[in-house]
Amino acid sequence: MQSTRKRGPLAAAMTAVLSAAVGIAVAVAPSAAVAQDNPYERGPDPTNSSIEASRGSYSTSSTSVSSLVSGFGGGTIYYPTSTADGTFGAVVIVPGFTGTQSTISWLGPRLASQGFVVFTIDTNSIYDQPGSRADQLQAALDYLVEDSSVRTRIDEDRLAVMGHSMGGGGSLEAVRENPDIKASIPMTPWHTTKTWTSVSTPTLIFGAEADTIAPVGSHSEPFYNTIPSSAEKMYIELNGASHFAPNSSNTTIAKYSISWLKRWVDEDTRFTQFLCPVPTGLAIEESRGTCPLG
Numbered sequence: 162m163q164s165t166r167k168r169g170p171l172a173a174a175m176t177a178v179l180s181a182a183v184g185i186a187v188a189v190a191p192s193a194a195v196a197q198d199n200p201y202e203r204g205p206d207p208t209n210s211s212i213e214a215s216r217g218s219y220s221t222s223s224t225s226v227s228s229l230v231s232g233f234g235g236g237t238i239y240y241p242t243s244t245a246d247g248t249f250g251a252v253v254i255v256p257g258f259t260g261t262q263s264t265i266s267w268l269g270p271r272l273a274s275q276g277f278v279v280f281t282i283d284t285n286s287i288y289d290q291p292g293s294r295a296d297q298l299q300a301a302l303d304y305l306v307e308d309s310s311v312r313t314r315i316d317e318d319r320l321a322v323m324g325h326s327m328g329g330g331g332s333l334e335a336v337r338e339n340p341d342i343k344a345s346i347p348m349t350p351w352h353t354t355k356t357w358t359s360v361s362t363p364t365l366i367f368g369a370e371a372d373t374i375a376p377v378g379s380h381s382e383p384f385y386n387t388i389p390s391s392a393e394k395m396y397i398e399l400n401g402a403s404h405f406a407p408n409s410s411n412t413t414i415a416k417y418s419i420s421w422l423k424r425w426v427d428e429d430t431r432f433t434q435f436l437c438p439v440p441t442g443l444a445i446e447e448s449r450g451t452c453p454l455g
Contacts, residue, residue, distance in 0.1 A: 166434070189215035201319065201427040203246050203276030203430050211414050212419045212435065217275035218245060224310055226280075232300025234283035236262050239269035240311045241276060250319035250343070250426035251278040253301040255294050257326025257351070259287045264408045265325055268415070275419050277426070278315050280305055284328075294331030298322045299339060319343055319426045323418070325407045326351045326375060329366075333384060336362035344425040346418050347384070348407040351375035356387045363393040365421040367414055369402035370446045385449065397440060411445045424454065 195355065202216045219241035228235035235437065241249060256264045262281040273279045282301050284294060306317040324332035327449040329350025336345040337360050345364045349372055368381030375381070377398060385396040397417055399406050407414055417440060423432040437452035 182218055185333060195414075199428055199430075201250070201316075202429050203249060203427060207420075207423075207431055207434055207435070207450070209416075209435070212275070212416050212432075215271060215410070217271075217276045217419075219276055221270050221273040223269065226282075226304070226309070227277075228283065232304065232306060233297035234285050236280055236282035236301070236309055237266065238305070238309060239273035239279045239281070240314055241273060244314065246276070248314055248316040249276055249278050250321065250422065251280065251302070251305050251315045252321040252323055252344075252422060252426070253280045253282060253298050253305065254323040255282055255284065255301075255325075255328035255331055257324070257328050257349075260325065260328070260408070261287065265323075267358055267410045268323070268418070271410075271415050272419065272422070274425070277422060278305065280309075289327070290336055291327045291330030294324060294328050295334035295338060298324070298331055298335045302342075321345065321422055321426050323348065325349060326404065329375075330354075333357055333360065333364070334359055336364065344422055347381075348414065349375055349381065350384060351380055351405050352384070355379070355383045357384055358387055358389060360388045361392045363425040365395045365397070365417065365420070366386055367407065367417075368396065368398040369404055369406050370398055372404040374404040390451045393451050393454055394448060395436065395439065395448070397448045398446040400444050400446040411433070413442075428429075430455070 194455050222242050223239045226235045262283045266281050267280045269281045302320050322332040322335050323346040325348045329347030330352030332345045332347045336342045340361045345362050348367045349369045366381050366385050368377040388394045420432040420435040423429040439448040439450040
């Protein structure tokens with residue numbers, strides 16, 4: 162609290178001495194920026210161009226996972242080929258009702274090239290409901306860090322989930338059940354549950370203005386509104402887009418997904434600039450968020 166009370170000569174002199182001492186201490190103390198370097202930062206300093214590009218700075222490869230694996234329907238893992246930077250955060254992405262991993266496969270190499278291990282999965286049945294998709298997201302996360310051929314490339318403490326439609330509803334349910342997950346990105350999500358007050362994971366929801374399958378007024382917006390602001394959250398509504406916007410390459414979805422994952426999985430504050438102030442532009446009908454983040 163500030164005070165306007167005047168001080169006497171002795172107090173002023175003591176203040177001058179103390180200020181000089183503090184100045185000396187600051188001069189010899191290590192830089193706060195150096196002392197707090199983030200060990201999870203991956204890749205060069207970001208720009209609008211770098212996160213809007215179809216590929217980031219990392220070369221990537223992929224490996225297939227059999228549908229005979231337990232807990233989910235198999236899938237494809239995309240990962241940076243370099244091991245020079247150590248381990249990476251990981252994200253599992255699940256498709257929507259009647260969809261297969263092919264509908265969200267474009268996100269695999271795009272996110273992986275920015276410094277993540279990305280697992281696009283198939284579900285046990287294309288008709289699985291959001292609750293089942295949530296369980297399969299968790300099973301796929303467990304597989305990634307325990308049994309996959311790329312497990313040594315993954316930091317098991319930095320995991321995230323994404324999903325489209327019923328998979329988006331599943332990604333909400335997954336973080337409600339497992340708050341240790343670092344980030345969630347539901348894309349045009351669908352769920353019969355409308356209230357998510359127990360979610361504590363940073364969550365970015367993409368809605369679509371022209372969505373007639375999961376209209377934003379009865380899905381994305383109430384989902385966002387009921388997540389407590391203490392969780393950190395953001396809502397981006399895609400201008401004129403349909404429910405199936407996440408099923409093909411979309412720069413807006415990619416740009417802000419990368420930024421959200423970087424900010425919360427990698428704790429990389431270099432990406433806050435793309436999230437706060439909340440995003441605007443021709444491709445965005447509206448946006449909301451808990452800025453400033455963190």
